[in-house]
Amino acid sequence: NTAPAHDNIIYGNRGMSLEQEINLSNKYYLESGIAVIHKKPIPIQIVDVCYPKRSAAVIKEAYFKQASTTDYNGVYRGHYIDFEAKETCNRSSFPLNNFHDHQIKHMKACEKQQGICFTIVKFVVRQEIYLMPSHLLFHYWDGREKGRKSIPYEQIKQESYLINYHINPRIPYLKGVDQLINKLKMP
Amino acid sequence: NTAPAHDNIIYGNRGMSLEQEINLSNKYYLESGIAVIHKKPIPIQIVDVCYPKRSAAVIKEAYFKQASTTDYNGVYRGHYIDFEAKETCNRSSFPLNNFHDHQIKHMKACEKQQGICFTIVKFVVRQEIYLMPSHLLFHYWDGREKGRKSIPYEQIKQESYLINYHINPRIPYLKGVDQLINKLKMP
Ligand SMILES: [Mg+2]
Numbered sequence A, B: 001n002t003a004p005a006h007d008n009i010i011y012g013n014r015g016m017s018l019e020q021e022i023n024l025s026n027k028y029y030l031e032s033g034i035a036v037i038h039k040k041p042i043p044i045q046i047v048d049v050c051y052p053k054r055s056a057a058v059i060k061e062a063y064f065k066q067a068s069t070t071d072y073n074g075v076y077r078g079h080y081i082d083f084e085a086k087e088t089c090n091r092s093s094f095p096l097n098n099f100h101d102h103q104i105k106h107m108k109a110c111e112k113q114q115g116i117c118f119t120i121v122k123f124v125v126r127q128e129i130y131l132m133p134s135h136l137l138f139h140y141w142d143g144r145e146k147g148r149k150s151i152p153y154e155q156i157k158q159e160s161y162l163i164n165y166h167i168n169p170r171i172p173y174l175k176g177v178d179q180l181i182n183k184l185k186m187p
């Protein structure tokens, strides 16, 4: 690998949101036949549609609905993959109010069916991206009423997989997924 | 099973689209902890959004985008599940123009990753629902330039799994998925 890693870290993410970076990575994975993972469309409640003659239907009134699941899903090497992507400007912890209850419920239901669930967390100030296994999220989420409202950075660093920027794919997060799958297979 | 099967066949689907029937079935599967399978939201191209004070954002102009994948996906017993739902009023065959090229490409890509892909086909006049394995669809699709433009009913009947109406879930299509998985496992 002769990619200039340092340059990637500096230039790799200027002006691009984490979501855009993941979408580009998924495009690469799809076109290379490595995985089929897509961003789910935003759910919309359509109230009024107009059908002009000789042209496409126009939605004239619609509202954003709360997403009932996560941002991304798909299939990779026989595994169902399901994840959220989240950015934070915090340095020392990842706030749990980034999540909704139904997202956590959805991930727990998917894991019950042996799906691979995680969150791609970007610490924007640190320019660090982690693939955080769901057990860590569940642990803090389930204890949030009595305990702290965020996951400490040090904990994420210890129990997650660091994803370094790369040229193509931009965010090679499936490397983290491979490690997670191997770990889950262990007794 | 004491369900009045005949009554179900008669009343089970009055005024309800196949999609609504599948959504209800998925709700049952989800709430029973059997599977996590969702309809993907319709992809929309948003052009204009207005943010009134003190109320929710309103989408004022948007357009329907062509879906690049299939209707449904999710996870069941460790398997990635991906399918289309299609109705036809034809009696003797299922027209291939019900599909788009990118849907077929998507299903082929998912199968390469060991996903379980199929189509739930409803012959409306016959009131029969089949879970049609993708190999049958691919066979006719790949030969459509030179050959026929539809899949014969008799062929679907022979190589697919008949799904009988039930009370809950209304369309117990995971029974067909079980059979399909077992068949795919055989050498
Ligand atoms: Mg997100």
Ligand SMILES: [Mg+2]
Pocket (backbone or CB within 6 Å): B071, B084, B085, B086
């Ligand atoms: Mg459909």
